Amino acid sequence: MSDKPPMVRFEGVSKHYGELTVLDRLNLEVAPTEKVAIIGPSGSGKTTVLRVLMTLEKVDEGIIWVDGESLTHMQRNNQLVPADRAHIRQVRGKVGMVFQHFNLFPHMTALKNCMEAPRTVLGLSRREAKERARELLEMVGLADKLQHYPAQLSGGQKQRVAIARALAMRPKVMLLDEVTSALDPELVGEVLTAIRRMGDEHNLTMLMVTHEMGFAREFADRICFFDEGRIMEQGRPEQILHAPKNERTRRFLQAVL
Numbered sequence: 001m002s003d004k005p006p007m008v009r010f011e012g013v014s015k016h017y018g019e020l021t022v023l024d025r026l027n028l029e030v031a032p033t034e035k036v037a038i039i040g041p042s043g044s045g046k047t048t049v050l051r052v053l054m055t056l057e058k059v060d061e062g063i064i065w066v067d068g069e070s071l072t073h074m075q076r077n078n079q080l081v082p083a084d085r086a087h088i089r090q091v092r093g094k095v096g097m098v099f100q101h102f103n104l105f106p107h108m109t110a111l112k113n114c115m116e117a118p119r120t121v122l123g124l125s126r127r128e129a130k131e132r133a134r135e136l137l138e139m140v141g142l143a144d145k146l147q148h149y150p151a152q153l154s155g156g157q158k159q160r161v162a163i164a165r166a167l168a169m170r171p172k173v174m175l176l177d178e179v180t181s182a183l184d185p186e187l188v189g190e191v192l193t194a195i196r197r198m199g200d201e202h203n204l205t206m207l208m209v210t211h212e213m214g215f216a217r218e219f220a221d222r223i224c225f226f227d228e229g230r231i232m233e234q235g236r237p238e239q240i241l242h243a244p245k246n247e248r249t250r251r252f253l254q255a256v257l
């Protein structure tokens with residue numbers, strides 16, 4: 001970890017669904033530009049970490065910080081009080097996400113998909129939004145698909161549009177939720193290449209939930225092994241993947257590697 005203040009910090013964060021504890025007093029710090037891979041068994045709370053950071057779910061306890069500001073609280077008269085909508089929107093704007101199932105607008109071309117939020121949320125002019133969208137679609141290798149609709153694209157191409165669309169909002173933190181899981185194996189490589197490029201060229205802090213241990217090994221600075229809503233073990237990829245200390249990590253890796 002660097003000595004800079006963390007870009008993302010979970011401080012004692014818990015999330016419950018009825019009796020089920022999905023995040024259990026989770027503490028996690030991610031340094032600026034650090035790439036963290038989250039691995040672990042099904043149901044261990046991996047996706048929930050990303051969803052609470054995107055404010056798609058509320059937390060029951062604890063505080064989440066992004067770039068020095070709390071997503072859940074705000075300062076009022078030197079006190080931390082629950083955040084209001086405007087505050088949440090402002091902090092949440094620093095975070096982008098790419099989903100397993102792309103979530104593209106089906107009635108919009110690739111170019112329009114990438115222009116929509118910068119226009120409506122950031123207030124960019126049509127020209128600015130178009131220029132930004134075009135540049136990003138070129139970066140992910142889709143210069144010849146600008147006018148294609150999602151139904152006319154392969155899974156790998158759709159996921160690359162989704163990457164360009166998330167980048168168009170200029171987030172500081174990018175969340176990736178099993179972005180290659182819905183793809184045919186031969187399309188995985190092109191998406192991983194786009195992700196690598198996105199990390200290198202945009203100085204992003206990244207949290208990715210992945211089942212691709214090879215990608216986690218090559219791309220992540222740190223792997224966190226999740227179990228029962230907590231980080232059971234974390235460390236450099238080579239340490240976690242090749243010399244795990246925790247018995248549960250070892251058993252999980254034996255099953256997936």
Ligand SMILES: Nc1ncnc2c1ncn2[C@@H]1O[C@H](COP(=O)(O)OP(=O)(O)OP(=O)(O)O)[C@@H](O)[C@H]1O
Nearest residue numbers: 017020022040041042043044045046047048049209
């Ligand atoms: N909206 C919800 N209502 C009730 N339970 C939920 C809800 N969302 C998630 N859960 C439960 O919370 C637990 C953690 O879910 P989460 O999606 O974070 O797990 P995960 O580690 O990402 O799993 P997977 O690898 O299978 O995607 C699971 O048991 C899931 O069934």
